[in-house]
Amino acid sequence: AEGMHRVDLSTCDLEPIHIIGRIQSFGWLLSFSSDWIINHVSLNCETLFGRDPRDLIGHSATEFLAAEALHDIRTRLQILGSATTVERIFAIDLLGDGRLFDLAVHPSGRSFVLEVEPHENGRRRDFVSYVRPMIERLRQSASVEQLCASAARHLRGLTGFDRVMIYRFEGDGAGEVIAESINGMVDSFKGLHFPASDIPAQARRLYTRNLLRIISDVDDPTVPIHPTAGPNGDPLDLSMSGLRAVSPIHIEYLRNMGVKASMSVSIMRRGKLWGLMACHHYAPLVLSYSVRTACELFGEFFAYLLEQKETDFTLEKRAQSLRLHDEIMARVAGGGSLLEAFDDFTESIRHVIPFDGVAGWVDGRFLAHGATPDQRDFEKLARFLNTAGASTVWSTDNIGAVFAPAREWVDRAAGLLALPVSRSPRDYIVLFRSEALREVNWAGNPEKAVELGPLGARLTPRKSFELWKEERSGFSLPWTDEEISAAESLRITLLEVVLRLSDAAHAERE
Ligand code: BLA
Incomplete structure (x- = not known):
């Protein structure tokens, strides 16, 4: 059939x-x-x-x-x-x-x-x-x-x-x-x-x-x-x-x-x-x-x-993302470490890219806030992200579909947006979005858009346009194009921060 x-x-x-x-x-x-x-x-x-x-x-x-x-x-x-x-x-x-x-x-x-x-x-x-x-x-x-x-x-x-x-x-x-x-x-x-x-x-x-x-x-x-x-x-x-x-x-x-x-x-x-x-x-x-x-x-x-x-909307988003860059750089220039500032700066990110949880390694320490997988699961996820070749921003609104072990925690975090922030493999900041039950209202069942007519293989369009609800589980709200491009600039900012901090650490040691 x-x-x-x-x-x-x-x-x-x-x-x-x-x-x-x-x-x-x-x-x-x-x-x-x-x-x-x-x-x-x-x-x-x-x-x-x-x-x-x-x-x-x-x-x-x-x-x-x-x-x-x-x-x-x-x-x-x-x-x-x-x-x-x-x-x-x-x-x-x-x-x-x-x-x-x-x-x-x-x-x-x-x-x-x-x-x-x-x-x-x-x-x-x-x-x-x-x-x-x-x-x-x-x-x-x-x-x-x-x-x-x-x-x-x-x-x-x-x-x-x-x-x-x-x-x-x-x-x-x-x-x-x-x-x-x-x-x-x-x-x-x-x-x-x-x-x-x-x-x-x-x-x-x-x-x-x-x-x-x-x-x-x-x-x-x-x-x-x-x-x-x-x-x-x-x-x-x-x-x-x-x-x-x-x-x-x-x-x-x-x-x-x-x-x-x-x-x-x-x-x-x-x-x-x-x-x-x-x-x-x-x-x-x-x-x-x-x-x-x-x-x-x-x-x-x-x-x-x-x-x-x-375009107006996209430009507004871009302006927001530039302000975020300035905020983060100002904080780092003020001598604060990223570790201390983690709460503040994830709050700033939330205004540009809404999320329900954030986790990552900062200065060698695992930090997590809100709805995220735990450290052990996060390590597995980071290994998956490495093999997925995610050297730039990578996102999905349904992680369970591409990474089976995630199905154990998708009720907390069904969608994610990963930002690799250093060249060393496991350094990711990952934003998570919780599962959003998504109901798609179709005008008639889309699987039955065509029927075989009484004369055999003659096409007939469906007869019913009655509301047909499709329930989709395991999905978060989607990441928009604007959010993904804001995340790309954010990643570059964070890379810069990480480099500066490691330079500063070097200088101290010498
Ligand atoms: C054409 N189908 C169209 C057109 C629309 C739609 C708008 C353009 C012609 C027009 O203005 O009426 C569909 N109409 C819609 C949709 C809405 C609407 C989605 O109001 C939503 C609000 N159609 C079928 C199947 C086939 C099919 C199964 O359902 C093929 C097997 C064919 N649709 C079909 C064809 C045309 C068409 C061939 C081209 C008609 C033409 O221009 O000759």
């Missing part, structure tokens, strides 16, 4: 979602070559051109589009050059009959894809005028938490989705809803974890290039693109399309959740997908291209503000 499970998930990663051959029915699509010859049309183009769309294939688009519109599109194609981005034109009289449309045009292979949507004449046409104040409000957030909550609230205000979430990926591809704004009628997903397989690898890769996708109606029959294979025999690559129909497996997933419409906006961090702004609606929801463009722009600004807030 385990083997089957793996086959399933990797199959999931292989589904070619970018060449699905269909679009959603809220817009029209055609593709043309660089000499304007039409290669593909979506079969709903009848309502746009008033004739059988199959008859358009092989004709020049210049026969059907208004001269002024052609001029605009041509200019945008020149702007695009060899870029792989999407050019947008709003409120254009595409056919010369007075009807206004919004356009997206982008290259796909050796062709260009033109996507057409009705232009919305509502209040929300001018997206700059409403994204700008949203961003100003976000800027005022005091913390990362506030920033995320505020972003979710503003995005819901702009779009009207029933649920807007900030979803952050974890190292292994699973993720957590870290902030949310909901209409009072729907359940909260905040704090829920979702397994990596809910968003397969090829989808995540695609979402780093095309930053917004909307599924307007899970019951939309969708529209085929004609013909299936283009002039070179390949299906049309819809990677950068905004109308692309989505994977039937994902549609099933949304149906199982009871969701009718979904949108997600990528949150990028230096070229990597950090998370998503994920939105649900319990009825179909079509958003105009200009509102979607506003959402995309808002997402990009949000990503920058988020990075800025996190």
Whole structure:
């Protein structure tokens, strides 16, 4: 069964979602070559051109589009050059009959894809005028938490989705809803974890290039693109399309959740997908291209503000760690020995790197405070740390998993951060953290994220998103990146102290 499970998930990663051959029915699509010859049309183009769309294939688009519109599109194609981005034109009289449309045009292979949507004449046409104040409000957030909550609230205000979430990926591809704004009628997903397989690898890769996708109606029959294979025999690559129909497996997933419409906006961090702004609606929801463009722009600004807030936090931690260095050096310069000052300086460390116990050898003596293993167990641990090749800072939030003898004392000290403070092997200062019962709340059992369907090896996403609690024992709270880098500077300070003290001892002896 385990083997089957793996086959399933990797199959999931292989589904070619970018060449699905269909679009959603809220817009029209055609593709043309660089000499304007039409290669593909979506079969709903009848309502746009008033004739059988199959008859358009092989004709020049210049026969059907208004001269002024052609001029605009041509200019945008020149702007695009060899870029792989999407050019947008709003409120254009595409056919010369007075009807206004919004356009997206982008290259796909050796062709260009033109996507057409009705232009919305509502209040929300001018997206700059409403994204700008949203961003100003976000800027005022005091913390990362506030920033995320505020972003979710503003995005819901702009779009009207029933649920807007900030979803952050974890190292292994699973993720957590870290902030949310909901209409009072729907359940909260905040704090829920979702397994990596809910968003397969090829989808995540695609979402780093095309930053917004909307599924307007899970019951939309969708529209085929004609013909299936283009002039070179390949299906049309819809990677950068905004109308692309989505994977039937994902549609099933949304149906199982009871969701009718979904949108997600990528949150990028230096070229990597950090998370998503994920939105649900319990009825179909079509958003105009200009509102979607506003959402995309808002997402990009949000990503920058988020990075800025996190950098502020890191800088504050770094300043704290510099102050710690100064404090320790001042104490040593004042003539105090490290041994006498041990209590004081471990207290200073605690402000920068919180811990429940600390132990180590100082001037050849074993010292321990708080929740730590005893001296005999510590000696074994130090030998393990030596063999683990820990010449720099080494940390774990689950020592029992890598060093079996620790299982006898993990109830006191489940996590540790070791700082080697001299070249001689057993000189470590080790900070310990007690076991923290960690409960992870999953939206459904992550082991059962996929089921084999009634038709054999066909994939079906899980049916239940009921809260499923995973209890993990033997873990402490994790050591953060900031704490580990503070520990690295602290180790250098302590090395310096140890050297000075031994120099001083030498000088006395001579
Ligand atoms: C796509 N899965 C997605 C997307 C999201 C999720 C956000 C992007 C499309 C969208 O915006 O709806 C998952 N949605 C979530 C999660 C939350 C949410 C985690 O709201 C949390 C709050 N899905 C499965 C399994 C498979 C699968 C088992 O559960 C595969 C076997 C596939 N998910 C799948 C595929 C896509 C997808 C193929 C790509 C859809 C596409 O873009 O065509």
